[in-house]
Amino acid sequence: xxxxxxxxxxxxxxxxxxxxxxxxxxxxxxxxxxxxxxxxxxxxxxxxxxxxxxxxxxxxxxxxxxxxxxxxxxxxxxxxxxxxxxxxxxxxxxxxxxxxxxxxxxxxxxxxxxxxxxxxxxxxxxxxxxxxxxxxxxxxxxxxxxxxxxxxxxxxxxxxxxxxxxxxxxxxxxxxxxxxxxxxxxxxxxxxxxxxxxxxxxxxxxxxxxxxxxxxxxxxxxxxxxxxxxxxxxxxxxxxxxxxxxxxxxxxxxxxxxxxxxxxxxxxxxxxxxxxxxxxxxxxxxxxxxxxxxxxxxxxxxxxxxxxxxxxxxxxxxxxxxxxxxxxxxxxxxxxxxxxxxxxxxxxxxxxxxxxxxxxxxxxxxxxxxxxxxxxxxxxxxxxxxxxxxxxxxxxxxxxxxxxxxxxxxxxxxxxxxxxxxxxxxxxxxxxxxxxxxxxxxxxxxxxxxxxxxxxxxxxxxxxxxxxxxxxxxxxxxxxxxxxxxxxxxxxxxxxx
Numbered sequence: 001x002x003x004x005x006x007x008x009x010x011x012x013x014x015x016x017x018x019x020x021x022x023x024x025x026x027x028x029x030x031x032x033x034x035x036x037x038x039x040x041x042x043x044x045x046x047x048x049x050x051x052x053x054x055x056x057x058x059x060x061x062x063x064x065x066x067x068x069x070x071x072x073x074x075x076x077x078x079x080x081x082x083x084x085x086x087x088x089x090x091x092x093x094x095x096x097x098x099x100x101x102x103x104x105x106x107x108x109x110x111x112x113x114x115x116x117x118x119x120x121x122x123x124x125x126x127x128x129x130x131x132x133x134x135x136x137x138x139x140x141x142x143x144x145x146x147x148x149x150x151x152x153x154x155x156x157x158x159x160x161x162x163x164x165x166x167x168x169x170x171x172x173x174x175x176x177x178x179x180x181x182x183x184x185x186x187x188x189x190x191x192x193x194x195x196x197x198x199x200x201x202x203x204x205x206x207x208x209x210x211x212x213x214x215x216x217x218x219x220x221x222x223x224x225x226x227x228x229x230x231x232x233x234x235x236x237x238x239x240x241x242x243x244x245x246x247x248x249x250x251x252x253x254x255x256x257x258x259x260x261x262x263x264x265x266x267x268x269x270x271x272x273x274x275x276x277x278x279x280x281x282x283x284x285x286x287x288x289x290x291x292x293x294x295x296x297x298x299x300x301x302x303x304x305x306x307x308x309x310x311x312x313x314x315x316x317x318x319x320x321x322x323x324x325x326x327x328x329x330x331x332x333x334x335x336x337x338x339x340x341x342x343x344x345x346x347x348x349x350x351x352x353x354x355x356x357x358x359x360x361x362x363x364x365x366x367x368x369x370x371x372x373x374x375x376x377x378x379x380x381x382x383x384x385x386x387x388x389x390x391x392x393x394x395x396x397x398x399x400x401x402x403x404x405x406x407x408x409x410x411x412x413x414x415x416x417x418x419x420x421x422x423x424x425x426x427x428x429x430x431x432x433x434x435x436x437x438x439x440x441x442x443x444x445x446x447x448x449x450x451x452x453x454x455x456x457x458x459x460x461x462x463x464x465x466x467x468x469x470x471x472x473x474x475x476x477x478x479x480x481x482x483x484x485x486x487x488x489x490x491x492x493x494x495x496x497x
Contacts, residue, residue, distance in 0.1 A: 033106035039067025054185030063106040070182030080147040086195040092118035113157040140167040217241035218497040243476025244285035249293035276318030370408030394444040414462040
């Protein structure tokens with residue numbers, strides 16, 4: 001009986017639709033419809049990219065023919081990828097994109113976020129089995145970033161040329177709760193096989209509606225972004241909420257926090273170890289390293305201060321007894337910057353009912369208030385030369401990036417658009433900064449979890465910000481300095497359930 005169990009079990013699983021051939025984040029790949037030539041999905045584990053080869057006469061009217069890499073999803077989701085055709089192509093209507101189907105039949109009801117070889121971009125759909133395909137045409141032309149989101153029965157296609165804001169089209173269509181979701185290649189020609197490459201593929205399931213922030217968490221992905229190319233790589237995933245990775249100056253380790261503790265991620269071995277912070281076991285995501293990487297400073301919610309956040313520092317190797325910097329009973333203090341010479345820190349402090357940026361001497365704990373607004377100033381960080389401080393402030397209504405001298409004088413606004421910009425982080429060479437941008441409908445005083453956000457780059461003295469990553473994240477994504485020592489990459493956290 002034992003010898004028969006495995007074949008019998010496999011037969012049962014395959015009959016039930018469970019696939020054994022996992023390809024990256026997808027369950028399987030297959031050809032849909034009566035294609036003339038067999039397609040293929042090739043996954044590059046190192047680049048985390050997918051190359052799809054596919055033929056097929058069309059994805060239109062009452063049936064479709066294409067090659068499909070797919071997975072099964074229940075409920076809401078967000079899927080996104082950067083895609084490019086390989087070669088000049090034969091037919092201008094060859095298609096790539098994301099398609100959602102109720103089954104793997106050629107005539108399945110579906111939603112299809114598609115970009116054609118000639119640049120036509122549309123949200124196509126088949127309402128019922130075998131019905132003619134309909135479409136909503138986007139004003140976007142030849143984008144290479146394609147995102148498709150389902151919220152209940154609403155489907156939202158968002159597209160962009162990489163580095164530009166999204167253009168969106170949406171429709172209402174009631175497909176079943178459990179659907180197949182995936183990427184595809186259709187050559188739009190019976191006798192031709194075309195290829196496309198999908199990069200930065202992300203499948204995200206958001207938290208359920210009604211979740212309670214700071215209580216109900218979803219999982220996390222630790223990612224690294226190549227600033228020049230926009231290529232992203234997932235280093236690790238966790239069912240826990242991990243937050244705020246920063247790079248050690250030697251380039252060997254990322255330090256992040258989770259559930260009040262700090263952890264080391266070794267970039268060579270991919271191993272994770274706990275960083276001993278002793279009694280400080282309620283650390284938030286405001287940890288900072290000094291210039292030479294020998295010390296790490298933390299913000300810990302100390303029971304002796306009625307649970308208020310206080311600032312400490314300790315050796316990078318860990319310690320049972322972190323050294324306190326802020327004095328008892330002064331109010332909550334959220335660390336953000338450490339001066340290049342190591343003598344001062346800057347933080348957002350709640351003093352007299354307002355949150356402003358405060359300088360503190362590490363040895364004496366003597367404070368100096370650098371901003372005095374009744375609104376919120378946050379996210380302060382020193383320039384590498386220590387001459388200027390960069391921060392975010394909503395003193396003009398929306399949260400924007402500002403600059404000031406190290407003594408708090410000569411404040412100057414640097415961003416002016418409708419986004420709410422947080423946490424400017426300065427490149428090691430002092431020439432550029434990156435920051436996270438929340439959409440305009442998010443309160444300017446809030447940087448919540450689980451939102452559609454952008455990572456943007458801008459010259460240190462201002463200018464037009466450039467989008468370098470489209471992210472589902474928010475709180476904890478990039479709260480701390482996270483540039484690699486050579487200035488070529490940044491680390492951040494994205495989220496999925």
